[in-house]
Amino acid sequence: PQIRKMLSSGVCTSTVQLPGKVAVVTGANTGIGKETAKELAQRGARVYLACRDVQKGELVAREIQIMTGNQQVLVRKLDLADTKSIRAFAKDFLAEEKHLHILINNAGVMMCPYSKTADGFEMHIGVNHLGHFLLTHLLLEKLKESAPSRVVNVSSLAHHLGRIHFHNLQGEKFYHAGLAYCHSKLANILFTQELARRLKGSGVTTYSVHPGTVNSELVRHSYLMRWIWWLFSFFIKTPQQGAQTSLYCALTEGLEVLNGNHFSDCHVAWVSAQARNETVARRLWDVSCDLLGIPVD
Numbered sequence: 001p002q003i004r005k006m007l008s009s010g011v012c013t014s015t016v017q018l019p020g021k022v023a024v025v026t027g028a029n030t031g032i033g034k035e036t037a038k039e040l041a042q043r044g045a046r047v048y049l050a051c052r053d054v055q056k057g058e059l060v061a062r063e064i065q066i067m068t069g070n071q072q073v074l075v076r077k078l079d080l081a082d083t084k085s086i087r088a089f090a091k092d093f094l095a096e097e098k099h100l101h102i103l104i105n106n107a108g109v110m111m112c113p114y115s116k117t118a119d120g121f122e123m124h125i126g127v128n129h130l131g132h133f134l135l136t137h138l139l140l141e142k143l144k145e146s147a148p149s150r151v152v153n154v155s156s157l158a159h160h161l162g163r164i165h166f167h168n169l170q171g172e173k174f175y176h177a178g179l180a181y182c183h184s185k186l187a188n189i190l191f192t193q194e195l196a197r198r199l200k201g202s203g204v205t206t207y208s209v210h211p212g213t214v215n216s217e218l219v220r221h222s223y224l225m226r227w228i229w230w231l232f233s234f235f236i237k238t239p240q241q242g243a244q245t246s247l248y249c250a251l252t253e254g255l256e257v258l259n260g261n262h263f264s265d266c267h268v269a270w271v272s273a274q275a276r277n278e279t280v281a282r283r284l285w286d287v288s289c290d291l292l293g294i295p296v297d
């Protein structure tokens, strides 16, 4: 009954406070990430805004500090399209911080024209999946040492249109910007499920999230999507509303029993057949390790 009660609301109603806790939010300079970081700061956490544009990040950090009165809002450079930047971020963070209690893998790109990351990965799979995969891998020991701790991966309802084609993971044979986004969001869910299986008993739990349809800068690369978002802007969620399910998964007490689940509107949500395929999840894990030069275990 307690779980049923917890799952009955579209707003994060947790009253958990976070003094002494440390959180990292990727892509925290705008949209859903900014609102997520603001709420974590409001509750007293030390919050790292992991942003590719440090100047934008600093402006937002100051805004959050003023609004929440929490001075422990820090900006660090993180470009998920460059594994050197991810490794540098993790190295500095591990040297600087004793703990990491909440990691929100929020940053994302959608429908950008065909392009590659610094390491030659297709941009959607590179930033949305591989970048966060590497970041989580590098921070995992710290998360374990800080247990109970949580990893929240921001995916999307769009994963339903995604497929993991291992022969076309980088869009080598066929590329469609919209589908590339869907594939990467499916990868977020498969990663969450495999991570949950591997972390069983460690005190680290993980959840994937669909934030809803949110009025943010995500549609910046598509004229059509910008127009549709503008047309329906009155009906879609604000970034603050979009942050609720990430916050719910990061904060709700007792959620550990739902380790690895996918959430939408602060409820467990149904995922596509491929998103439930353990064989695909395991293979994606191994292929991701291979691409990133991480030893496969």
Ligand SMILES: NC(=O)c1ccc[n+]([C@@H]2O[C@H](COP(=O)([O-])OP(=O)(O)OC[C@H]3O[C@@H](n4cnc5c(N)ncnc54)[C@H](OP(=O)(O)O)[C@@H]3O)[C@@H](O)[C@H]2O)c1
Pocket (backbone or CB within 6 Å): 026, 027, 028, 029, 030, 031, 032, 033, 050, 051, 052, 053, 056, 078, 079, 080, 081, 082, 106, 107, 108, 109, 110, 127, 154, 155, 156, 157, 210, 211, 212, 213, 214, 215, 216, 217, 218, 219
């Ligand atoms: N908005 C929606 O309707 C919706 C629906 C489903 C899922 N989502 C998911 O929600 C998450 C947040 O999206 P949003 O709607 O808040 O979009 P947004 O306003 O465009 O924010 C995306 C964030 O990701 C950052 N980012 C992009 N590429 C990066 C990189 N290479 N390295 C580091 N950071 C990078 C952006 O930084 P810059 O500002 O520097 O570009 C920005 O801070 C995404 O994962 C998205 O897939 C959103």
